[in-house]
Amino acid sequence: MTDQYRKTILRRCNELALRARGKTSTNPNVGAIILNPTTRKIRSEGWHQSFGGPHAEINAIQGIHKKESIKGNTIAVSLEPCNHSGKTPACTRAILENKITQVVIDQVDPDPRMQSQSLELLRKQGVDVSPPLSSPEGDIVLQPFRINLLKKRPYIRLKMAISADRFIGRKNEQVKISNALSNRWVHRIRNETQAIMAGTNTLLNDNPQFTSRYGNEHQPIPILLDRNGVLPSHLRVFHNRTRPIVVTLNKESDYPGTRVYKDPHDLSATFQSLYQHNIGSILIEGGSTFFTSLFKENLWDELMIIQNSTLNLGSGILAPEFPAGESVQDIKLGSDNIRCIKNSKCR
Numbered sequence: 259m260t261d262q263y264r265k266t267i268l269r270r271c272n273e274l275a276l277r278a279r280g281k282t283s284t285n286p287n288v289g290a291i292i293l294n295p296t297t298r299k300i301r302s303e304g305w306h307q308s309f310g311g312p313h314a315e316i317n318a319i320q321g322i323h324k325k326e327s328i329k330g331n332t333i334a335v336s337l338e339p340c341n342h343s344g345k346t347p348a349c350t351r352a353i354l355e356n357k358i359t360q361v362v363i364d365q366v367d368p369d370p371r372m373q374s375q376s377l378e379l380l381r382k383q384g385v386d387v388s389p390p391l392s393s394p395e396g397d398i399v400l401q402p403f404r405i406n407l408l409k410k411r412p413y414i415r416l417k418m419a420i421s422a423d424r425f426i427g428r429k430n431e432q433v434k435i436s437n438a439l440s441n442r443w444v445h446r447i448r449n450e451t452q453a454i455m456a457g458t459n460t461l462l463n464d465n466p467q468f469t470s471r472y473g474n475e476h477q478p479i480p481i482l483l484d485r486n487g488v489l490p491s492h493l494r495v496f497h498n499r500t501r502p503i504v505v506t507l508n509k510e511s512d513y514p515g516t517r518v519y520k521d522p523h524d525l526s527a528t529f530q531s532l533y534q535h536n537i538g539s540i541l542i543e544g545g546s547t548f549f550t551s552l553f554k555e556n557l558w559d560e561l562m563i564i565q566n567s568t569l570n571l572g573s574g575i576l577a578p579e580f581p582a583g584e585s586v587q588d589i590k591l592g593s594d595n596i597r598c599i600k601n602s603k604c605r
């Protein structure tokens with residue numbers, strides 16, 4: 259297999275992996291392809307679709323008709339295949355049982371149980387395993403899992419809309435800042451996250467729905483900060499299809515939702531507890547006070563700032579002091595400029 263072809267195939271594996279972004283909880287996003295090495299024909303594609311569900315390799319293998327063989331074929335995977343039976347049997351076993359003779363991977367599994375061990379095992383069994391590609395795009399796809407595994411907390415993305423004069427809203431009023439185009443963009447991001455979170459004042463002031471709309475189907479779990487149990491049960495988030503998680507110290511409140519009894523002001527303990535509740539990724543949508551705490555503790559991974567260049571509010575609640583980060587993407591959608599940065603020093 260030429261280097262260029264290997265790169266192309268593994269790029270496709272990473273694309274497949276991202277189809278289930280935000281839908282695999284604390285499991286990684288992984289994509290796999292089975293191909294005939296002689297004809298270069300792609301025979302099947304698969305990706306890990308849900309927590310506890312079959313891994314990408316198994317989905318790709320199952321995409322082949324039962325009467326056909328994959329003996330002597332190649333499997334390309336965005337992540338090193340697993341070598342342990344966890345919620346599902348080991349993928350290395352399926353590779354060997356199906357007599358696949360070549361394995362190409364992008365990223366090494368950062369799981370301490372793995373870290374190239376499967377590659378060694380497969381090689382010992384006579385499988386041709388080329389060294390991992392370790393592509394930059396594969397690194398980005400795997401980053402949420404790396405954070406989960408190494409920091410024992412969810413991957414944290416922040417999003418905030420600001421006016422040209424850097425206000426985010428007004429007290430006792432929900433102000434629309436971003437334009438119709440970026441609203442659609444936001445709902446796509448919501449569709450790719452497991453959970454959505456905001457500070458107490460945002461919940462009281464805006465009464466948000468925190469759903470993904472505009473044709474998106476996946477609904478994130480609302481995570482609500484209500485340290486002192488002040489949220490009224492008529493808020494819209496309590497009447498969604500998706501049951502919220504409430505981080506609180508109050509044991510009296512009677513609204514629906516799973517309780518995490520932690521002080522939300524203790525952010526490390528809160529995020530670790532959410533991770534133990536199997537929350538792998540969170541999109542946080544404000545407000546200013548909550549963002550300031552997150553920045554102070556350096557607890558964020560990605561930040562998306564939508565600035566409406568034509569809207570001046572004149573007064574209101576000011577945007578927080580945003581930290582510097584590594585610029586990932588700049589998007590222009592009509593009057594709105596979206597700046598995406600990532601935290602290269604995250605905790």
Ligand SMILES: NC(=O)C1=CN([C@@H]2O[C@H](COP(=O)(O)OP(=O)(O)OC[C@H]3O[C@@H](n4cnc5c(N)ncnc54)[C@H](OP(=O)(O)O)[C@@H]3O)[C@@H](O)[C@H]2O)C=CC1
Binds near residue numbers: 484546
């Ligand atoms: N333009 C935009 O993108 C957005 C705009 N907004 C606007 O922002 C306004 C609300 O922002 P803001 O007033 O700053 O309030 P926040 O929404 O940030 O809520 C702050 C409150 O959350 C509680 N809290 C719990 N844990 C923490 C923690 N670890 N760190 C900080 N606070 C915590 C505190 O209340 P307690 O002490 O009771 O625990 C605190 O007073 C609204 O008017 C809303 O419209 C909001 C979101 C996005």
Ligand SMILES: Nc1c(N[C@@H]2O[C@H](COP(=O)(O)O)[C@@H](O)[C@H]2O)[nH]c(=O)[nH]c1=O
Binds near residue numbers: 433436460465467564
């Ligand atoms: N005002 C504002 C945002 N505000 C965020 O969106 C929440 C409302 O969500 P929903 O009720 O589901 O539409 C609100 O509470 C706050 O977190 N977001 C943006 O992209 N652009 C905006 O101009």
Ligand SMILES: [Zn+2]
Binds near residue numbers: 314339347348
């Ligand atoms: Zn596996």
